[in-house]
Amino acid sequence: MTRTVKKKTLAATGLDINIISNITLDKTVAVKTGFDTQSTKASGLQKAANMFYKILFTQRGSNPLDPKEGVELVSLFESNISDREVLFAFVSKEVEAGFQQVKTFQERANAPADEQLAGVRIVTFLFDDTKQALTFGINIFNVNGDETTLEIPSIVIT
Numbered sequence: 762m763t764r765t766v767k768k769k770t771l772a773a774t775g776l777d778i779n780i781i782s783n784i785t786l787d788k789t790v791a792v793k794t795g796f797d798t799q800s801t802k803a804s805g806l807q808k809a810a811n812m813f814y815k816i817l818f819t820q821r822g823s824n825p826l827d828p829k830e831g832v833e834l835v836s837l838f839e840s841n842i843s844d845r846e847v848l849f850a851f852v853s854k855e856v857e858a859g860f861q862q863v864k865t866f867q868e869r870a871n872a873p874a875d876e877q878l879a880g881v882r883i884v885t886f887l888f889d890d891t892k893q894a895l896t897f898g899i900n901i902f903n904v905n906g907d908e909t910t911l912e913i914p915s916i917v918i919t
Contacts (some may be wrong), residue, residue, distance in 0.1 A: 794836055805875040806907045812880065813901060814911065817857040831882065832858045837895065841919050845888050848895060848918075856881055881906045893919040 805813050819831030834855040842848055860881045860910035867877050878901055885898035894915045 778827070791913070792832070806901070806903050806909055809867075809872075809876050809878050809903055809910075810901060810911055812863050812908060813859060816862050817856070817913075830862065832862070834859070837916050837918060839917065839919060841876055843888075843890070843893065843918060845886075848888060849883075849886055852886070852895075852897060853883060856883060862868075874904045875907065877904045893917060 780853070802808075817830060817834055820835045821831040821833055822828050824830045832855040835853070837848070842851070860878060863878055881899055881901045883897055884900045885896070887896045888894070889896075892915075894917050896915045897913050899911045899913065900908055901911060
């Protein structure tokens with residue numbers, strides 16, 4: 762059986778991508794799909810944090826639609842760099858590059874003040890020699906003064 766499409770959707774704005782609304786661990790409760798009445802879109806500092814994470818973990822050149830998007834942070838995986846000072850200098854440079862990309866995008870998009878990043882700084886930086894793993898935290902803050910610390914998952918160096 763085929764269903765005839767009567768109308769085309771030419772433009773859509775404000776759609777919420779959350780279409781699964783009740784996942785539980787209870788096997789007796791079916792998963793309900795459909796658009797929720799309340800939006801679950803990120804906003805404010807959470808939106809800025811999501812954008813920063815995305816840029817930080819996108820390898821520069823990997824996005825065919827925007828080859829300049831991203832930084833080189835993911836090249837640390839299995840890089841065999843074990844000098845803490847070299848690692849810190851590299852991570853600092855990539856965190857700053859990610860911040861500049863987000864800031865440029867937000868300025869072009871005329872993002873609201875609560876979403877605009879004002880700065881980032883590395884607040885924790887731990888390299889475990891035994892596991893050859895790097896873990897660090899980045900404090901981000903917006904122009905309204907809201908701030909949060911993003912914990913970067915452990916990166917295995919060797």
